Amino acid sequence: MAKEVEALQAIVPRLNKMLESMDFGSVTLVVQDGKVIQIEKNEKVRLK
Template sequence: MANEQDENDFIPQLKKMLSNIQFGSITLVVQDGKVIQLEKNEKLRIK
């Protein structure tokens, strides 16, 4: 059974994604109760 450290390995990547996105969305893909994938969909706003 994975420990809490293994289950939270995605958090640094998520924080990096959040710090680099201005407009858009970040999706966490979950399988069997665990995050298996992060997806970033970024929008470019032209004024």
């Protein structure tokens, strides 16, 4: 259980950074065997 908490504590700051740096788009977590193995960021740029 302690390892899973450590893993989540490492992921959360990265997610926050990604979310703060984008206005529109999506963030996808890729999970394998119950663990996050990849984070994908797809950012949209709106042209007015």
